[in-house]
Amino acid sequence: xxxxxxxxxxxxxxxxxxxxxxxxxxxxxxxxxxxxxxxxxxxxxxxxxxxxxxxxxxxxxxxxxxxxxxxxxxxxxxxxxxxxxxxxxxxxxxxxxxxxxxxxxxxxxxxxxx
Amino acid sequence: xxxxxxxxxxxxxxxxxxxxxxxxxxxxxxxxxxxxxxxxxxxxxxxxxxxxxxxxxxxxxxxxxxxxxxxxxxxxxxxxxxxxxxxxxxxxxxxxxxxxxxxxxxxxxxx
Numbered sequence: 001x002x003x004x005x006x007x008x009x010x011x012x013x014x015x016x017x018x019x020x021x022x023x024x025x026x027x028x029x030x031x032x033x034x035x036x037x038x039x040x041x042x043x044x045x046x047x048x049x050x051x052x053x054x055x056x057x058x059x060x061x062x063x064x065x066x067x068x069x070x071x072x073x074x075x076x077x078x079x080x081x082x083x084x085x086x087x088x089x090x091x092x093x094x095x096x097x098x099x100x101x102x103x104x105x106x107x108x109x110x111x112x113x114x
Numbered sequence: 115x116x117x118x119x120x121x122x123x124x125x126x127x128x129x130x131x132x133x134x135x136x137x138x139x140x141x142x143x144x145x146x147x148x149x150x151x152x153x154x155x156x157x158x159x160x161x162x163x164x165x166x167x168x169x170x171x172x173x174x175x176x177x178x179x180x181x182x183x184x185x186x187x188x189x190x191x192x193x194x195x196x197x198x199x200x201x202x203x204x205x206x207x208x209x210x211x212x213x214x215x216x217x218x219x220x221x222x223x224x225x
Contacts, residue, residue, distance in 0.1 A: 031211060042215060043202065045213070048212065056212065091157050108155075108156075110155075
């Protein structure tokens with residue numbers, strides 16, 4: 001069974017550019033979570049979806065961040081415009097039906113904003 | 115006070131030693147307790163998952179929950195260099211699907 005797939009693995013771009021991170025969840029998992037990890041703040045939940053519907057986006061830092069899940073097989077996290085303080089590793093994680101099970105993580109996107 | 119406290123380390127021990135990793139938490143309503151392992155440049159992967167109190171063993175790993183003290187532990191027996199990683203505790207209540215994460219403890223096993 002394929003795990004959570006994230007792309008790109010690395011992204012380096014200049015401040016002000018739009019950044020789009022992508023996630024393909026594990027088939028059959030109906031919860032999807034976007035996290036950001038930094039040395040200073042650890043792992044932070046940005047937003048999560050249930051059955052493609054955003055449930056809680058209170059962790060999204062600013063209006064520059066947006067996330068979508070157009071279908072059960074795909075989600076995006078977009079930053080526009082990007083700033084150097086957005087540099088971090090962004091993880092997508094998914095969980096089985098009911099959300100009570102453990103979360104399965106992708107290998108993340110390492111984002112550097114110059 | 116943070117909801118989950120975890121010493122970031124690093125914790126360095128010789129190969130073969132017993133390792134004890136710990137987290138404390140503040141909310142007595144928490145019911146689900148997890149330990150994740152994260153290797154460098156990889157996503158966290160689930161190691162142990164327990165509900166409520168008690169112990170759970172899986173090979174060289176034992177997870178322990180003490181709800182009266184709001185304290186959870188992960189023990190690693192016969193530690194190996196391949197156990198070198200960051201270990202994160204994660205806790206969840208009954209009614210909320212969000213996990214509360216510890217800061218992670220960096221563990222180094224010296225050959």
